[in-house]
Amino acid sequence: MKIDVEHIARLARLGLSDEEKKLYGEQLSRILEYAETLNKLPTENIAPTTHAIPMKNVLREDRMVPFPDIEAIMINAPQEESNMFLVPRIME
Amino acid sequence: MHSKYETVIGLETHAQLLTESKMFCSCSTKFGSKPNTNICPVCTGQPGVLPVINKKAIELAIKTAIALNCRIEKMSVFARKHYFYPDLPKDFQVSQYELPLATGGFVEIEVEGKKQKIGITRIHLEEDAGKLVHKGAARIMGAGESLVDYNRTGVPLMEIVTEPDIRSPLEAKVFMETLQHLLQFIGVCDAKMEEGSLRCDANLSLRPAGETKLGTKTEVKNMNSFRAVLKALEAEEKRHAEVLNEGGKILQETRFFDDINETTIGMRSKEFAHDYRYFPEPDLVPVEPDHQWIETIKNTLGELPEAKSERFFNEYSLAAGINKILISDKLKADFFERTVKHFNKPEMIANWIIGDIAAYLNENKKSINEISLTPEKLSEILKLIDNGTITGKIAKNILLEVLGTGKTVQDIIKEQGLTQISDEGELVKIVGDVIKNNPKQVDEFKSGKDTVIMFLVGQVMKASKGRAKPDKAQELLRKALG
Numbered sequence: 001m002k003i004d005v006e007h008i009a010r011l012a013r014l015g016l017s018d019e020e021k022k023l024y025g026e027q028l029s030r031i032l033e034y035a036e037t038l039n040k041l042p043t044e045n046i047a048p049t050t051h052a053i054p055m056k057n058v059l060r061e062d063r064m065v066p067f068p069d070i071e072a073i074m075i076n077a078p079q080e081e082s083n084m085f086l087v088p089r090i091m092e
Numbered sequence: 093m094h095s096k097y098e099t100v101i102g103l104e105t106h107a108q109l110l111t112e113s114k115m116f117c118s119c120s121t122k123f124g125s126k127p128n129t130n131i132c133p134v135c136t137g138q139p140g141v142l143p144v145i146n147k148k149a150i151e152l153a154i155k156t157a158i159a160l161n162c163r164i165e166k167m168s169v170f171a172r173k174h175y176f177y178p179d180l181p182k183d184f185q186v187s188q189y190e191l192p193l194a195t196g197g198f199v200e201i202e203v204e205g206k207k208q209k210i211g212i213t214r215i216h217l218e219e220d221a222g223k224l225v226h227k228g229a230a231r232i233m234g235a236g237e238s239l240v241d242y243n244r245t246g247v248p249l250m251e252i253v254t255e256p257d258i259r260s261p262l263e264a265k266v267f268m269e270t271l272q273h274l275l276q277f278i279g280v281c282d283a284k285m286e287e288g289s290l291r292c293d294a295n296l297s298l299r300p301a302g303e304t305k306l307g308t309k310t311e312v313k314n315m316n317s318f319r320a321v322l323k324a325l326e327a328e329e330k331r332h333a334e335v336l337n338e339g340g341k342i343l344q345e346t347r348f349f350d351d352i353n354e355t356t357i358g359m360r361s362k363e364f365a366h367d368y369r370y371f372p373e374p375d376l377v378p379v380e381p382d383h384q385w386i387e388t389i390k391n392t393l394g395e396l397p398e399a400k401s402e403r404f405f406n407e408y409s410l411a412a413g414i415n416k417i418l419i420s421d422k423l424k425a426d427f428f429e430r431t432v433k434h435f436n437k438p439e440m441i442a443n444w445i446i447g448d449i450a451a452y453l454n455e456n457k458k459s460i461n462e463i464s465l466t467p468e469k470l471s472e473i474l475k476l477i478d479n480g481t482i483t484g485k486i487a488k489n490i491l492l493e494v495l496g497t498g499k500t501v502q503d504i505i506k507e508q509g510l511t512q513i514s515d516e517g518e519l520v521k522i523v524g525d526v527i528k529n530n531p532k533q534v535d536e537f538k539s540g541k542d543t544v545i546m547f548l549v550g551q552v553m554k555a556s557k558g559r560a561k562p563d564k565a566q567e568l569l570r571k572a573l574g
């Protein structure tokens with residue numbers, strides 16, 4: 001199965017070397033081919049499922065609980081200014 | 093407008109739901125907090141976290157769906173919508189795609205006296221993104237760097253998508269106003285366009301009159317007020333007509349409304365064609381509202397604006413204009429009805445609510461349930477006017493005093509000696525003074541010009557600071573002059 005590795009890499013913002021493109025292209029093809037096996041099964045009378053577990057309506061009450069360690073999140077900011085995450089130019 | 097073309101508009105609106113906590117985590121949804129103080133591992137997309145759906149958000153969306161005559165789907169599913177943008181920490185937005193919460197409704201709008209239905213395609217739930225502050229520029233273009241505040245990330249949004257049933261910019265504006273009113277009325281969203289709790293994007297296209305196939309559309313963004321909706325779509329409609337008249341082709345693109353120049357600007361994005369790679373959010377299982385749950389929500393909905401307006405007209409015989417103003421604020425309408433229970437003079441009550449009380453509320457940016465005036469107090473004041481104890485002018489002063497201090501009506505009257513003068517001696521003295529001070533009018537009256545008595549009554553009212561009872565004053569004046 002042919003896969004546009006470059007397109008997928010771009011969607012995921014990954015820069016790949018030619019070697020990697022070849023390697024991942026082959027691996028992804030094999031995964032898709034394996035998944036193709038499912039198409040051999042008769043599924044006409046089976047309702048589509050979106051989840052593997054038979055659960056529904058897992059809900060929480062609308063109650064506010066502040067997170068106690070915001071500093072641990074902010075520490076992930078490569079650069080911080082005025083308590084905000086500083087990011088490079090967005091639009092060219 | 094240009095009779096040669098028919099304008100076709102569809103709207104995508106986003107309404108922030110009135111919940112205390114976010115869509116999938118327990119962070120506060122409070123507006124205006126210090127940057128990045130309402131964040132947690134879930135809404136900032138840390139590895140290994142487990143989001144859980146806010147039940148209230150589902151209920152508010154179902155409530156809206158019922159009010160918008162939609163069908164509540166037996167099963168709806170959350171999906172991940174992937175794209176990269178700094179305001180989206182997870183690199184995907186949790187939304188609903190193939191299986192939205194509700195479908196197929198309508199909203200009735202009235203434009204220039206003509207009623208029409210605008211179809212609702214779907215209502216679904218999703219999470220909001222963060223807020224970007226662009227450094228060194230008012231807009232994203234030209235900004236060297238940007239700052240990100242994730243407080244808004246994960247706040248519950250309800251997207252309401254219309255059918256392409258709207259035929260003019262004015263209809264689009266009226267639709268937004270109607271929707272705002274409805275969302276506020278049923279209490280699911282505070283729906284302030286200027287603050288962003290109600291937003292809208294529009295798809296607009298033109299086609300030759302009589303043509304059934306749709307023309308190429310453009311998407312218009314950045315409309316932050318009802319006026320902006322009208323102006324942006326008028327500008328875009330004009331631009332389409334001009335391009336088509338010149339034999340040109342409309343390019344399908346996203347355009348931003350520039351509210352200073354009142355034009356739309358095409359925005360070239362380095363982003364290539366959208367490829368969102370939607371798939372079911374594995375961490376959130378389907379929502380399947382049962383009949384009983386929907387019924388319970390339906391019971392909290394109460395009376396919708398149109399039905400209320402009709403009932404007010406029938407029950408209270410209020411003039412259409414008064415009715416409309418009163419209904420436009422559910423809290424005022426409720427206050428009105430509760431006051432009528434104490435004092436059955438609907439028109440008088442309505443006029444006080446939409447007059448002096450509304451003026452006070454506007455000035456103090458409060459709603460009628462946030463002030464110290466209660467239906468009991470209002471009816472007490474109005475009864476005093478009705479039975480002649482106080483004048484309308486004094487009533488207004490008492491009203492302002494109640495609003496300002498929260499004191500009881502009786503205390504204010506006692507403190508300020510505001511009741512009408514019951515002591516005849518006191519009134520006789522004032523009448524005597526008025527006769528002495530107005531010899532010209534007294535002569536006129538004596539020479540047979542009876543209407544002058546009203547002027548003299550007015551002087552008594554003034555001298556008594558409104559505390560005289562007008563008919564008693566007249567009686568005493570006539571007695572003294574006769």
Ligand SMILES: [Zn+2]
Nearest residue numbers: 117119132135
């Ligand atoms: Zn959170």
